[in-house]
Amino acid sequence: MSRRAAFWLVGAVFLVAMAFSTAPTPLYTLYQARGAFGDLLLTVIFGIYVAGVMLSLYFAGHLSDTLGRRPVLLGGLALELCSAALFLAWPEVPGLLLARFVSGVGIGALASTATAFLHDLEDAERPELAGVASAVANLGGRGAGSLLAGALAQLLPAPLVTPYLVFVVLLAAAALVVLVLPETMEASSPRPRYRPQRVSLPRGGMAPFLAAGAAGFAVFSVFGFFTSVAPSFVAASLGRESPLAAGITSFAVFGAAALGPVLFARLAAPHSLRLGVLLLAAGLAALTVGADRELLPLFAGGGILMGAGVGLLFRAVVAVAGRLSTPQSRGEVTAALFLVSYAGMVVPVVLLGAALTVLPAPVALYGFAAALLVLAVASGRWMLAHPGTVHSGPRDAA
Numbered sequence: 001m002s003r004r005a006a007f008w009l010v011g012a013v014f015l016v017a018m019a020f021s022t023a024p025t026p027l028y029t030l031y032q033a034r035g036a037f038g039d040l041l042l043t044v045i046f047g048i049y050v051a052g053v054m055l056s057l058y059f060a061g062h063l064s065d066t067l068g069r070r071p072v073l074l075g076g077l078a079l080e081l082c083s084a085a086l087f088l089a090w091p092e093v094p095g096l097l098l099a100r101f102v103s104g105v106g107i108g109a110l111a112s113t114a115t116a117f118l119h120d121l122e123d124a125e126r127p128e129l130a131g132v133a134s135a136v137a138n139l140g141g142r143g144a145g146s147l148l149a150g151a152l153a154q155l156l157p158a159p160l161v162t163p164y165l166v167f168v169v170l171l172a173a174a175a176l177v178v179l180v181l182p183e184t185m186e187a188s189s190p191r192p193r194y195r196p197q198r199v200s201l202p203r204g205g206m207a208p209f210l211a212a213g214a215a216g217f218a219v220f221s222v223f224g225f226f227t228s229v230a231p232s233f234v235a236a237s238l239g240r241e242s243p244l245a246a247g248i249t250s251f252a253v254f255g256a257a258a259l260g261p262v263l264f265a266r267l268a269a270p271h272s273l274r275l276g277v278l279l280l281a282a283g284l285a286a287l288t289v290g291a292d293r294e295l296l297p298l299f300a301g302g303g304i305l306m307g308a309g310v311g312l313l314f315r316a317v318v319a320v321a322g323r324l325s326t327p328q329s330r331g332e333v334t335a336a337l338f339l340v341s342y343a344g345m346v347v348p349v350v351l352l353g354a355a356l357t358v359l360p361a362p363v364a365l366y367g368f369a370a371a372l373l374v375l376a377v378a379s380g381r382w383m384l385a386h387p388g389t390v391h392s393g394p395r396d397a398a
Contacts, residue, residue: 006182007121007130011137013073014114016174018141019148020080020167021049021107022254024087024100025227026150026247030159035093043353046228048097050346052104053111054339058197060105061112061335065328066188069120070178072113072331077175079106084164084171091160108342111138112335119322119330120184128265131319135261139311142227143254150247159243185327197335205324208386209337212320214379216341219310219317221372222280224345226253226303229352252300253307260311269316270384276312277380279305284369292362313376316383317341348372 001009024031028042064072079102086099115134122130145167152166153159230249260279264272287302289295317337325333348368355364 001180001182003121003182004123007118007123007133009177009181010114010117010121011133013077013174013177014110014118014134014137015141015144016170017077017080017107017110017114018138019145020084020171021103022142022145022227022250023149023163023167024096025146025250026243027153027160027163028228029246030153030243031091031096034091034160038357040353040357041093043228043350045093045096045100046224047346047350049100049104050224050342052101053108053342053345054104056105056108057112057335057339057342060109061338062197062332063109064113064116064185064331066192068183068187069113069117069185069331070181070183071187072109073117073178074175076106076108076110076113077171077178079103079109081168081171081175082106084168087164088161108335108338112331112338115318115321115334115338116330117184120327127322128319130322131315132261132265134318135311135315136258139254139307139314140258142223143251143258146227146247146250146254148247150243150245150250154242154244154247185331197332197339208320208383209324209333211379211382211386212317213337213340214375215313215383216317216337217344218280218372218376218379219314220341220344221348221375222253222306222310224349225352225368226250228349229356230303249300249303253303256304256307257311257314260308261315264312269319272312273316273380273383276309276316277376278309280309280313280376281373283307283309284373288362288366288369291365309376313380 032038032042060072083099083103083106086095086102089095090099114137118130118134118137148166149163152163156162227250230246260276264275267275283302283305285302286298286305290298290300290302318334321330321334321337348371352364352368355367359367
């Protein structure tokens with residue numbers, strides 16, 4: 001198999017796995033109607049998923065550097081299949097908590113390993129392609145998963161069964177693809193002693209790493225909002241209760257996030273970063289006003305602008321992992337950066353869920369938007385202030 005073919009197959013496997021990670025998003029309103037739980041418990045269910053991701057990133061995100069890329073990818077896909085089985089067999093709150101946790105553990109191992117795999121297989125003449133492909137697979141997969149699950153739930157019988165059966169087939173097919181991929185990181189012999197996650201950076205690399213981590217935190221805060229609270233918010237405040245409407249809303253945001261890095265692939269990194277922050281700010285303004293005035297088109301339009309903005313920011317974050325790592329530490333550095341970023345997926349969202357229990361939805365959303373805007377602007381300025389983040393690689397940083 002050529003490296004180019006392997007590159008795109010890894011991207012396809014990555015996309016399928018990330019699609020399954022958001023499959024429950026448009027179904028949450030159906031679960032809420034069935035189990036009578038509110039927004040706070042919904043954010044707890046989502047927080048359990050992110051906890052699984054973060055634990056996996058800490059304990060297993062770096063293992064592909066010593067065990068090889070393929071075994072870790074296969075293990076992650078196996079966990080996603082177990083999660084799908086749990087969703088099918090136990091559609092009550094305890095089952096949802098367990099299924100989301102197992103899914104998070106699998107995604108933590110998958111995301112860091114697939115990103116490192118893409119960097120291993122990148123074309124030396126087009127080194128930016130790995131960052132773009134990783135962003136598209138990660139973000140586009142999330143959007144596609146929400147849209148597919150929402151459409152299946154809306155148009156076919158058994159809305160809490162059919163989407164998961166389809167994803168079982170897709171995940172099994174992805175596992176078969178991994179079996180034929182060439183290995184780019186042979187298992188170490190003798191195998192080194194196990195240790196949890198740590199970060200080995202070149203001298204002077206910590207400041208760019210932290211700057212990218214802050215930007216990643218902001219990016220994943222947006223992801224957390226649109227994969228947890230947003231569907232029920234659209235249903236309750238904007239009068240759109242169908243799973244398909246929730247899936248389309250999530251798809252529009254993640255689709256814009258995946259499209260942004262493609263459309264602006266040739267834009268210089270500093271300009272791309274500035275544009276990302278600007279689009280995020282404009283989107284936040286439109287989304288909060290749309291929520292306050294109960295205007296779904298403005299709310300959705302703001303989400304699309306936010307998606308495009310965070311897509312460009314995420315591209316910059318992913319590129320940092322490639323610049324600040326060697327092939328032998330790529331999985332480790334990527335996992336550490338994702339670990340910081342995923343914290344943004346749970347902390348602000350859980351706080352927003354708690355705020356929604358005591359404050360009107362538009363007021364809580366204005367507070368969330370203001371905090372996110374400050375963080376995005378500050379992290380963008382921080383990244384631009386450290387040349388190793390958007391200009392140079394490990395050698396320059398050293």
